[in-house]
Amino acid sequence: MACSQRPRERMPLPRNAKMLSTKQSRAGKAGPAAENVDPEKPLLQEESCHAKRSSSSPQGGPKKRSAFGDITNARKNQVMAGKKEAVKVAPPKAQKAHNALGVAKNNEINLKKSMKKTPPTAPAEPRVDPVPEKPVSVQELKPPEQRQVPAVEDIDKEQLGDPYANAEYAKEIFEYMREREEKFILPDYMEKQTDISRDMRAILVDWMVEVQERCPPCVDDFLYICDDAYKREELIAMEMSILSTLKFDINIPIPYRFLRRFAKCARATMETLTLARFLCEMTLQEYDYARESPSKLAASCLLLALTMKNLGGWTPTLEYYSGYSAQDLHPLVKRLNFLLTYQPRDKLNAVRSKYSHRVFFEVAKVTPMDMLKLEETLTSS
Template identity: 55%
Template sequence: MPVPRSSRPAHGKGLRSSQTQTVESTRGEALRDVDKEENSQAKRSPSSPQGAPKKRSAFGDLTNAHQNQPTQSKKEVVKGTAKKTLRSTVAHDLSKNNEINLKKSGSKSLPEEASVSSEPTVKEGLMPIKEEKPVLVQEGPVVEGASAAVQPGPSKMPGMENTEKVEEDLYANTEYAKDIFRYMRKREEIFPVSNYMVKQHDISKDMRAILVDWMVEVQENFELTHETLYLAVKLVDHYLMQVVCLRDKLQLIGSTAILIASKFEERCPPCIDDFLYICDDAYQREELLSMEISILHTLNFDINIPIAYRFLRRFAKCAHVNMETLTLARFICELTLQEYDYVQERASKLAASCFFLALKMKNVGKWTPALERYSGYQSTDLFSLVKRLNFLLTYQRYDKLKAVRTKYSHKIFFEVAKTPTLDMLKLEEILKNSD
């Protein structure tokens, strides 16, 4: 008779036998990771719901995706709950084993367990692939912000004191950084986005905004990196630029784009069933796989599209700004994802303009010759786009789409969404003096 799944070890015999030896060091690393602000921002989400990823159809009554679906019965609710419980079995087994080993290791480790479990940025009941990461953090590649413990000081970004220092982040490694970003600037010319809405007769700019707002929630629920979110939005735009889409397939395109971007950016991407679940079972597995093939063939399997998020990190490192200013620039840049009016802007120029506006909002510096050299833009090249961005911050277009603002209103993101905006006349004066 097969052994029940809940009684099986989380990672095999090897991990169970070595957990006692590694649990104390693992807990210490988890506590130190709380101080790594940038890593927390990339992988933690305060606004995402506790428990399994939230099921939601992105468009509600805007589409006919649910017209033929009967009302969910109590039996189906119980079935869905069992599915969620089954998904988190491995995570619960691992947590239970850790508690047992902690009790065996002595009473001194109990306060550490309590402090880790009470940390508000750690979610309970999420996908098991995310619960396993504290154990495997030493085995995989170093994630973003991993040098925070080496470079102390809250007023400086990790590794800011010496811009020419060779770092573990491949995109920040000065031995290759210049060539990498020169290559990314050239690739921007290969991926221009045209005004594709003129040939899309069944979808609109507002529907795209709703889709991106939902994609932000997916990124939070699955604790994906921001690079995954930005790349997924790019994939959606480039696919819609070449393929006419019906509105009931728009969420399928968005979820499939996140799946593809996750495979490209993440160490442990979510599985297909998870994407079907968060779409409220509006689509079948075969539809998702077919859409994945369609997107990849349409883009000729060339999905290494430059994104603004990477340029932002590069500019912040060159300017030696603190984490709060960089987070404000990221908030401004992420707001533009759901705005169709910005899809035709180059990622490097959009990132430079967002960073320029963040510098002025925080009054922490100006567009220096070093930034001109690293970005390739003079301050006057950015004035027009900076004004549009400030207008976007001041006058929110979509009152009901608050995923980005809610996300960046949390203390983990320094509550940058609450930063007072600049008056348009004052901004004009600042730009005039910056010339």
């Protein structure tokens, strides 16, 4: 079809032009599909019709082009003129489609420029599906101070099958003993009575340690020890009076029960346990230690024994089962080492004589620690 000779005459669009513009407008809304359409293609076709016969040529023939094309602005001006005429000729819908395609093309160019200037961003993290909730355990329901941390060892699991060990109730038993020991903390009774003094009490305790037997003595043994100063009926009556005064509540928590429990937590040998027992019995004659709680005294004796034998400090397992941190025990540990170092040995030496025997590994002959070295060891642990 030959192009019209009339210059710049508006021509009506074909019937399918409206449908084409509608499709192009829909493609412009679609996004990526519009980027593949060249918005200048219909304009270049229209321009080629007018460029076949240039008005600037005196013969009116088609303008020839060089091999490299026109490098002047004439080509650009013609394209711009063609664009203006296309805007005038196109109906409103075609104009909207052309604008949409132009905006999409400009957005593509600007996006490429921005990607060159700005560094590439990190890829988005992969989507992680939510983990289903786990049932709440018994340990999570307990208060924070009673929760078992992963570093704590279960010291009772090895004896769960032993019916005589009561391993299933061991933890609760010692928690109950910790509650009961608060009821038996002795007040400063020495200032409220005039019958005995501190020295008399020390002599009595030393004598009790000396006459102790492994098997419970019978009444005749007590009468013999007293040199028949009392009759059998008087001894039994006094025992009944004491039990009635105590309301038969004689299950008093003592340090030795806690000491065996804590030594089990530390996996201590019998020799280390015996050394801790020796330190604990050394306090029996001293009135100042009578008001210490049994569990704290037992924990301090074991910590000093571990330190003296260079077996490590207070582990998380010991802290969990004893309820005491290492800092809670440091003052009492220093006092125990001072007692072991400076207690006179010329009198009231029943405890030292007892633990100097080979049956007790001769732990009484162990050299006490230097106070400065003990301070450094406790601080660094």
